[in-house]
Amino acid sequence: MRQSGSATRGVVLAAVLLSIALLPLLAPTYYVLLMLPFMALAVVLLGVNLLFGYTGLVSFGHALFIGVGAYAGAFLTVHTTVRSLEVMLLAAAALGAAVAALVGALCVRYVKIYFGMLTLAFGMVFYTFLLKFYRLTGGDEGMRVLRPSLLGQSLDAMPKTDYLAGPYYYYSLAVLVIAAFVMWRVVRSPFGLCLRTIRDNPAKAESLGVSVTRYRWYAFVISGVFGAVGGALLGPPTGNVDPTLAYWTSSGNLVFMVLLGGFANFFGPVLGAFVFIFLQDRVMSTFPYWRLVFGAILAFIVIFAPAGLMGLLSRRRPAEVFRA
Amino acid sequence: MILEARDVTKFYGGFRALAGVSLSVKDGEFVSIIGPNGAGKSTLINVLTGALRPSAGTVRFKERDIGGIGPAALARLGMARSFQLVQIFPDLTVLETLQAAVVSRLGRGTRLFASLAGDREVQAGALEVAELFGLADKRHAPARQLPQGDKKLLDVASAFALRPEIILLDEPTSGVSTADKTAIMEILVAASKRVGLRAIIQVEHDMDIVFGYSDRIIALHQGKVLADATPAAIEADQRVVDMVVGRRRAPHPDPLPRGERAG
Numbered sequence: 131m132r133q134s135g136s137a138t139r140g141v142v143l144a145a146v147l148l149s150i151a152l153l154p155l156l157a158p159t160y161y162v163l164l165m166l167p168f169m170a171l172a173v174v175l176l177g178v179n180l181l182f183g184y185t186g187l188v189s190f191g192h193a194l195f196i197g198v199g200a201y202a203g204a205f206l207t208v209h210t211t212v213r214s215l216e217v218m219l220l221a222a223a224a225l226g227a228a229v230a231a232l233v234g235a236l237c238v239r240y241v242k243i244y245f246g247m248l249t250l251a252f253g254m255v256f257y258t259f260l261l262k263f264y265r266l267t268g269g270d271e272g273m274r275v276l277r278p279s280l281l282g283q284s285l286d287a288m289p290k291t292d293y294l295a296g297p298y299y300y301y302s303l304a305v306l307v308i309a310a311f312v313m314w315r316v317v318r319s320p321f322g323l324c325l326r327t328i329r330d331n332p333a334k335a336e337s338l339g340v341s342v343t344r345y346r347w348y349a350f351v352i353s354g355v356f357g358a359v360g361g362a363l364l365g366p367p368t369g370n371v372d373p374t375l376a377y378w379t380s381s382g383n384l385v386f387m388v389l390l391g392g393f394a395n396f397f398g399p400v401l402g403a404f405v406f407i408f409l410q411d412r413v414m415s416t417f418p419y420w421r422l423v424f425g426a427i428l429a430f431i432v433i434f435a436p437a438g439l440m441g442l443l444s445r446r447r448p449a450e451v452f453r454a
Numbered sequence: 455m456i457l458e459a460r461d462v463t464k465f466y467g468g469f470r471a472l473a474g475v476s477l478s479v480k481d482g483e484f485v486s487i488i489g490p491n492g493a494g495k496s497t498l499i500n501v502l503t504g505a506l507r508p509s510a511g512t513v514r515f516k517e518r519d520i521g522g523i524g525p526a527a528l529a530r531l532g533m534a535r536s537f538q539l540v541q542i543f544p545d546l547t548v549l550e551t552l553q554a555a556v557v558s559r560l561g562r563g564t565r566l567f568a569s570l571a572g573d574r575e576v577q578a579g580a581l582e583v584a585e586l587f588g589l590a591d592k593r594h595a596p597a598r599q600l601p602q603g604d605k606k607l608l609d610v611a612s613a614f615a616l617r618p619e620i621i622l623l624d625e626p627t628s629g630v631s632t633a634d635k636t637a638i639m640e641i642l643v644a645a646s647k648r649v650g651l652r653a654i655i656q657v658e659h660d661m662d663i664v665f666g667y668s669d670r671i672i673a674l675h676q677g678k679v680l681a682d683a684t685p686a687a688i689e690a691d692q693r694v695v696d697m698v699v700g701r702r703r704a705p706h707p708d709p710l711p712r713g714e715r716a717g
Contacts, residue, residue: 339559
C-alpha cells in the first residue's frame with residue numbers, strides 16, 4: 131500500500147515536472163509568463179506551509195518576507211553593480227533569515243490568533259516602511275528591477291518576452307525544484323517530526339524534551355528564507371517592485387492558497403498557488419468583481435473541503451483535518 | 455537518593471496547596487502518592503517535575519535543584535512523566551510518536567536535512583519500545599484512532615522511549631476499564647525492568663493498583679504528608695485508612711453475595 135502510494139506519487143510528480151518543462155514549447159506565451167509568479171509564489175508557500183501545515187502556526191504577515199526578498203533584489207540591481215540572480219537570491223535569503231530571526235523571536239512566544247495578529251502587525255509595519263522611506267524604497271512607486279544575469283550570462287540583448295519565457299522560466303523552475311527538494315528533506319527529517327509533535331500537542335512535545343519555542347523559531351526563520359527567495363523571483367518578470375507585494379492582502383492570498391490546495395499535503399500549497407494564479411487570471415478577465423468569486427470559493431473550501439484540493443484528490447476525510 | 459523534596463510549600467495566591475512536604479525516592483523503588491481530591495497531589499506532581507517552582511523548600515533530582523526548570527529540560531536530565539488526561543499526538547502514528555521521543559533522547563531534533571526513515575538507531579529504538587508495550591501491531595495507526603487503553607499505553611510508552619532514570623505517572627490507569635488496568639500495570643512494570651528504570655512514582659486512585667504494586671505509599675492530606683510507609687503499615691494504620699484509603703480495599707473479600715450477608 132505505502133510502496134505503491136509513493137510510486138504513484140513519483141509518476142505524477144515526474145509527469146507534472148515534464149509538463150511544466152515542456153510548457154514554453156507548447157503553450158501561448160501569455161500562459162508561460164503566468165507561470166512565473168506561480169513558481170515564485172510556490173517557493174514562498176513551501177515556507178508558509180512549514181509553519182502552517184507542519185508547525186501549526188498561521189502567519190497573516192508572510193508577505194513581509196516577499197517584500198524583503200523582492201526589495202533586496204531590486205536594491206542590488208539599482209544601487210549596486212550586482213546583476214547576478216544567484217547573488218540576488220542569496221542576499222534575499224540572508225536578509226530574510228535576519229528579519230525572520232528578529233520578528234520570529236517576538237512572534238513565536240504566542241500561538242493561535244495572537245501569533246497571527248503579531249505577524250500581521252509586523253507585515254503592516256514593514257509595508258509602511260516601504261511606503262514612507264521614499265529615498266530608500268521609492269515609496270508607492272516602488273523600485274525598478276534591472277534584468278538579472280543568469281549563471282553569469284548577461285542576457286540584456288534578448289527581447290524581454292524571450293528572456294522571461296526562456297532562460298528566466300527555466301531558472302525559476304530550477305529554483306522551485308531545489309526549494310521543494312530542500313523542504314522535502316526538512317519535513318522528513320528528525321527536525322520535521324519534532325515540528326509535527328509541536329503542531330499536534332505542544333505540552334506533550336515539551337514533556338518529551340522538545341523545546342517548543344526554540345523549534346517554532348527555527349521553523350519561522352526557515353519559512354522566512356523561503357519567503358524572501360520566492361519574493362526575489364517575483365521582481366524581474368515585472369521589472370518593478372512596489373509596496374503592494376508586502377500589503378496584508380498579499381499575506382491573505384498566501385493563506386488562501388494554502389487552504390485552497392490543502393495544508394495537510396506537502397504539494398497542496400503549490401497546487402493552491404497554481405490554481406489561484408490561473409483562476410484569478412480567468413475570473414478577472416471576465417468578471418470585474420473577482421474578489422467576490424474568490425470569497426465564495428474560500429467559504430466553500432473551509433466548510434465543505436477543509437483538506438483543500440489535494441484532500442479532494444486523495445479523498446482524505448476532511449473532518450479529521452480541522453481537529454481542535 | 456534520586457529524588458528528594460524538602461519542606462516544599464506552594465501557595466496559589468492566598469491558598470496553601472502544599473504545606474511543608476518532604477519526601478524522598480531511592481533506587482529501585484515504586485512509590486505511590488495517594489490522597490483525596492484537593493489533597494495537593496497534582497501540585498506535588500507539578501513541583502516534583504519542575505513544572506512549578508515551590509514557594510518555599512527545594513526539589514532535588516540527582517543532587518540538582520530542579521525547581522521550575524520546565525518539562526523539556528527535565529526530560530533531558532532523565533525524568534519523564536505521563537499525564538492524568540491522556541496526551542497523544544493525534545495525527546502521528548504510534549511509531550512516529552515513539553520516534554519523536556527517541557530523536558529527543560539522542561539529541562537529533564536539530565538535524566534538518568537528515569532522513570528520519572534512514573536513521574536506523576531512531577527506527578530501531580522506536581520499534582523496540584512499541585514491542586515492549588505491545589503496540590507493534592498498531593505501529594502505523596494514527597494515535598487518534600487507538601482505543602483509549604492504547605492511547606494511555608502510548609502516552610506512557612513515549613515517556614519510556616526517553617529512557618529516563620525515573621518516571622512519574624499521573625494516574626496511569628485513569629479512564630481505563632478495570633480489565634485493562636492490570637494489563638497496563640503489568641506491561642509497565644515489565645518494561646521498567648527491561649529498560650533499567652531506577653524508580654517509578656505514581657499518583658493513583660485505584661487502591662488495588664496502589665497496594666498491589668507499591669514498595670512504599672505516601673498519603674497526602676490537606677497539603678501535608680499524612681503517612682509515608684509500606685503498604686502493610688499503611689493498611690494497618692486506621693487513621694490513614696479512614697482519611698485517605700477509604701473502605702474500598704477489604705483485606706478479605708466477602709465471598710457471599712449481597713443479602714445473604716450474616717448479621
